[in-house]
Amino acid sequence: MTGTTLRAVLDLDGLALVGGASHASLDREVRYVQSTELVDPRVYLRAAELVCTVGAALVDTESCRRFVEAVVAAHGAAIAFGIGDVHDAVPEAVVDACANSGLPLLTVAQGVPFLTISEFVIERRLAAERRLGASVPDLQRVVSRERVGQLIQLVGDRLASPEALRVDLVASGLDLERLTVAAFPAGASATALGDLNGWLLGETPTTAYALGADSTHLVEVCEAERLVCGLLTDVPLHALTRAIRAVDEALVMAVRQRRVVAADEMITLAGLLDQVPRATLARFVDRLLRPLRSSDPEGVLLGTLKAFIEGNRSVERAARAEFVHVNTVRHRLARVREITGRDPFDLDDLTALRIAIWAGDVGRADQRR
Numbered sequence: 001m002t003g004t005t006l007r008a009v010l011d012l013d014g015l016a017l018v019g020g021a022s023h024a025s026l027d028r029e030v031r032y033v034q035s036t037e038l039v040d041p042r043v044y045l046r047a048a049e050l051v052c053t054v055g056a057a058l059v060d061t062e063s064c065r066r067f068v069e070a071v072v073a074a075h076g077a078a079i080a081f082g083i084g085d086v087h088d089a090v091p092e093a094v095v096d097a098c099a100n101s102g103l104p105l106l107t108v109a110q111g112v113p114f115l116t117i118s119e120f121v122i123e124r125r126l127a128a129e130r131r132l133g134a135s136v137p138d139l140q141r142v143v144s145r146e147r148v149g150q151l152i153q154l155v156g157d158r159l160a161s162p163e164a165l166r167v168d169l170v171a172s173g174l175d176l177e178r179l180t181v182a183a184f185p186a187g188a189s190a191t192a193l194g195d196l197n198g199w200l201l202g203e204t205p206t207t208a209y210a211l212g213a214d215s216t217h218l219v220e221v222c223e224a225e226r227l228v229c230g231l232l233t234d235v236p237l238h239a240l241t242r243a244i245r246a247v248d249e250a251l252v253m254a255v256r257q258r259r260v261v262a263a264d265e266m267i268t269l270a271g272l273l274d275q276v277p278r279a280t281l282a283r284f285v286d287r288l289l290r291p292l293r294s295s296d297p298e299g300v301l302l303g304t305l306k307a308f309i310e311g312n313r314s315v316e317r318a319a320r321a322e323f324v325h326v327n328t329v330r331h332r333l334a335r336v337r338e339i340t341g342r343d344p345f346d347l348d349d350l351t352a353l354r355i356a357i358w359a360g361d362v363g364r365a366d367q368r369r
Helices: 061-073 092-101 114-131 136-156 162-171 215-225 237-257 263-267 269-273 278-295 300-310 315-322 326-340 347-368
Strands: 015-017 032-035 049-053 078-082 105-108 179-185 200-203 207-212 229-235 260-262
Touching: 032 114, 032 136, 049 114, 061 078, 061 092, 078 092, 078 114, 092 105, 114 136, 136 162, 136 200, 136 207, 136 237, 162 200, 162 237, 179 215, 179 237, 207 215, 207 237, 215 229, 215 260, 229 237, 229 263, 237 260, 237 263, 260 263, 269 347, 278 300, 278 326, 278 347, 300 315, 300 326, 300 347, 315 326
Parallel strands: 032 049, 049 078, 078 105, 229 260
Antiparallel strands: 015 105, 179 207, 179 229, 200 207
């Protein structure tokens, strides 16, 4: 065994067992601790993991049942339910589902941070690995990243204050008023980012985090190693919760587009549209642009429309870009209106056409990847 047991975890102040449990259940190994507020977190869980929650998403019998089923399916060690923040007591549906599935259920008293449980399990795991003769420096590095990753996740989920990271950030020599925050697919910090000096690295089952100062160097590493990430710079410590959420969202776009994505991009039109499901955008493109492409297979009308948009709705600029007379541009835009039912000279209609063009270009780029 390289972790600890549920019985040992229960010795922590503020934790209690709900209902009866067999000796075999109390002797279950606990190797990891994960906090989540998802109804079905199974894809993020590992075997022998103690799953902590305050039950923010557990609002009815069905959601409670699905949550317990997810933990059981992932071979979780137990559920630790924090009471007092969202629920004054563990929902009966959770209690019943755990009893029926044989999954141990613990309560965590209000005021007891999930981080306390995580640190206890990590310390026990480190001690067990030492006894087995594991490389202590390597093991400490891995365990440290897991601890920091758990802490970053808690801060991002608003279950811990950004101040909880102060000691680690100061120890790394970082400016607490100008942090760079980056999120990578899980595993990145253990490979290409492992040798970054002065960066605080954290690992969770799904995401690797890096907190540092020099974003330029980080981007260079990403380009050299072909890594993708969500990135935000100049973040003060007090804004870290919002920053972690922002880079998590940017990472979704980064994985899709296979590049580094600054979180600031998410507030652009393209950034907002990139969060719309591709199938929804495809239907929108089909409805607006398919008639235009069918009527104009050479793409002359679409090219003129793009020039009109890029020229900030100037007929004269579009004419120069297309090397045609201004009356030709007007005629072509009138044809666009006849075919699509959208008037390029109307701002709302032009916005719809612009979105359709952008989404169509992105869709073709996705197909090429």
